[in-house]
Amino acid sequence: MTSLRKTPVTIVTGFLGAGKTTLIRHLLENAGNRRLALIINEFGDLGIDAEILKGCGIESCPEDNIVELANGCLCCTVADDFAPAIEALLARPDAPEHIVIETSGLALPKPLVKAFDWPELRARLTVDGVVAVIDGAAVAEGRFADDPDKLAAQRAADPSLDHDNPLEEVYEDQLLCADLILLNKTDLMDPAAQETVAADIAATVPRAVKILLTSGGKIDPAVLLGLHAAAEDDLAARPSHHDAEDGHDHDDWDSFVLDLPAIDAPGPFVAKLAALADQFDIIRLKGFAEVTGKPMRLLVQGVGTRLQQGFDRPWKAGEARGTRLVVIGQKGLDRAAIEAALR
Ligand SMILES: Nc1nc2c(ncn2[C@@H]2O[C@H](COP(=O)(O)OP(=O)(O)OP(=O)(O)O)[C@@H](O)[C@H]2O)c(=O)[nH]1
Secondary structure, eight states, rough: OOOSSSSSEEEESSTTTTHHHHHHHHHHTTTOOOOEEEEEEETTTTTTHHHHHHHEEEETTTGEEEEEEOOOGGGGGGIIIIIHHHHHHHSSOOOOOOEEOOTTTTTOOOHHHTTTTTTHHHHTTEEEEEEEEEEEEHHTTTTTTTOHHHHHHHHOOOOOOSSSHHHHHHHHHHHHTOSEEEOOGGGOHHHHHHHHHHHHHHHSSSSEEEEEEEEETTOHHHHHHHOOOGGGGGGGGOOOOTTSSSSGGGEEEEEEEEEEEBBBBBHHHHHHHHHHHHHHHHHEEEEEEBBOSSSSEEEEEEETTEEEEEEEEEOOOOOOOOOOEEEEEEEEOOOOHHHHHHH
16 A cells, blocks of 8 residues: 655755764664665765765665765755655655655755755655754864954955855854754763853754754664654745855865775874874865775774774675775865875
């Protein structure tokens, strides 16, 4: 029997490295028998998030329930890529009970929510909620704050100027669209910083939105997937810096993929990456490395200067080994110098 119930969709937003994939992994591990499908959109088309989730071997998550939309920015290509992908999921004999979308860390959630207001989607789907994952430690360090002096000078020259900091703009757009805000990485924050950041967020968001403190994206799936917000009915309450425009400015960001030879040891490699992240203001680094003589592949994750590494699974027979990293930063990122330092 075909159910007339609309399929709920949860949109997971949050800046680069905030912990979206970690949250979804925890969700998959704790989803019980619920039939979930994931749509993953990544900035920089290496498909690393999908690889991480596929590599996790969680039984409740067969690989073909993970759909990658790697080309371009989901919020700007909703009609071309996204609507057909979601139609295809709904047409499956074992159609998902709930769809979770991980947007890229640079995507604005509002245009995506807007797509669910289109008649063909709204008839069959509802946005259960937009969940914003926040890197609390990065916010506490002032990563998303405008430099007040610089901004004052620029505003004096151009009074219509809103923000000078594209990071802040994306961060705020994501917060303003949320039905639930997860202040994540609390393990890296002391209680006073947690309180300050939570208060700042509450002051930024005009609606009463619940803010929960998390570490490692650990939150009860019943809460995460049970917001019942019907966000598509409520677009006006979600202001965006880009309300007047279609889409947003991709020129603010640079991203490239580095193909490197096998490395000798994880420690020195990651230390070098951390130094480069600091020197060149790299926002996000992620990928896999081949370590000479090791049967496992090394997962490398960098958020600002905070680097993590760990072997995630054995290389498969016939799989091309190697070291591939996505590097993301603001416009003007010095690819040549970064690449030269690593070769
Ligand atoms: N200390 C700490 N690290 C975390 C936490 N959550 C995630 N991380 C780490 O932060 C890094 C980025 O996490 P991801 O889950 O990949 O972040 P993301 O938001 O999916 O990143 P993008 O897809 O690049 O936007 C990884 O190294 C995670 O292990 C947390 O609560 N505490």
